[in-house]
Amino acid sequence: MKENTFTMIDNQTGKRYEFDVIQSTRGPSAIDISSFYSQTGKFTYDNGFTSTASCKSEITFIDGLKGELRYRGIEIGELATKHSYLETCYLLLNERLPNKQELAEFDLEIRHRSLLHESLRHLFQAFPAGAHPMATLSSATAALSTFYYDHLNIADEDGYQEMARRIIAKMPTLAAFAYRHSIGAPFIHPDIERSFSENFLYMIRAYPGGTMRIELEGEKKIKDIEIEALDTIFTLHADHEQNASTTTVRSVASTGAHPYVAISSGISALWGRAHGGANESVIAQLEMIGSVENVDKYIAKAKDPNDPFRLMGFGHRVYKNFDPRAKILKGLQDQLKDELQLDSRLMEIAHKIEDIALHDEYFIKRNLYPNIDFYSGVIFTALGIPRSMFTPLFVIGRTTGWITQWIEFKKDRTMKIARPRQIYIGE
Ligand code: ACO
DSSP states (O other): OOTTEEEEEOTTTOOEEEEEEEOOSSSOOEEOOTTHHHHHSOOOOOGGGSSOOOOOOSSEEEETTTTEEEETTEEHHHHHHHSOHHHHHHHHHHSSOOOHHHHHHHHHHHHHTTOOOHHHHHHHHTSOTTOOHHHHHHHHHHHHTTTSOGGGGOOSHHHHHHHHHHHHHHHHHHHHHHHHHHTTOOOOOOOTTSOHHHHHHHHHHOBTTTBOOEETTEEOOOOHHHHHHHHHHHHHHSOOSSOHHHHHHHHHHHTTOOHHHHHHHHHHHHHSTTTTTHHHHHHHHHHHHOSGGGHHHHHHHHHOTTOOOOOTTBOOSSOSSOOHHHHHHHHHHHHHTTTTTOOHHHHHHHHHHHHHHHHOHHHHHTTOOBOHHHHHHHHHHHTTOOGGGHHHHHHHHHHHHHHHHHHHHHHOTTOOOOOOOOOOOOO
């Protein structure tokens, strides 16, 4: 028996099969079962991929038991507190943090690339008024591939990086346009004098001509604390290894389709309530609960196996401990409480839910902790972000992760088309 192999025995025939073990640098190693079918004539079955690694990756590491998250080896808390979102983007794309000069150049390029082609603007008008911004955003991102169609010719680092910088820069503009169309407001173009995160708030809030809202006491500026909070939120969302939307992006990439179409598919996957759409559902659920007196009733519903009701913002496939991003957001909530007038009624309900759940047998037994979406909504609301824009905000942050994963996929010559098998149970 070779070292670094894994032996399986078929109890029906007594035959033994040996498989190589692939070592990771952190976290569990994996059994290479790519020859399983050819050796045994059988498939493996893993509903929801709970035990299946789909790729080798150097980008993000999660230890779900410890509640640890690292991008390129750097702990998320350090990135969120000491570095900007654009530094994090640079880190994900270039495998190291930028120096001052590199950051300045990267920032400048992102600002200049934030504008959309004028023809793309007309696309938004084709969608019905009131369309959810996630639907419009997914379509508009796919439509970007009609403007930058040379993807088949990109096979070098410069080409990949240009694709990446362009989509990172344009996503906030696409999201803001999707929102403004959904409420029938005129589009506000990005202002290259403003930073990445400030620009997004500006495009959401400004009046035509670039004027910000005027209030009785004077012109209301976008506050620094708001820009910093949003920037941190983007960093926390930047990547999360092989989640449902990233896996979708990689699957589409595996067919050789255009990267922006792959990202559009990722946006669609993110929209669901079990994934990024949970941030919108959390606030809707807190409002439905309405007051702390009703919390017990809803906790009982969440625990009832015959009731489909779930506590939104609770539970995670990988984290069986506190989601480290949720911890940082909880701290941010406390920090912003006074300056941004966070909704104290919703926070009170959220605190009671958290308190009960963290001490309740049902949640403890299943390792159900608050996830990133449990805390983000209250902060988004305080930043004046409308509810329909919560998931698009997640998209803006995650775009960097998706395109970095797309690049890694393209550069890995061993990757194959994603094509799972099935267990046929029909006639
Ligand atoms: N409320 C109540 N019970 C729950 C919850 C919840 N939020 N989440 C899981 N459970 C229970 C399940 O009913 C199940 O119980 P059982 O063993 O008695 O049948 C057990 O916990 C395991 O749940 P699964 O659905 O098997 O766990 P899975 O890893 O497949 O799902 C998921 C993870 C989708 C996140 C789930 O916890 C959930 O639906 N949470 C609510 C939605 C949410 O917050 N999504 C955001 C995730 S973070 C992100 O994507 C950015």
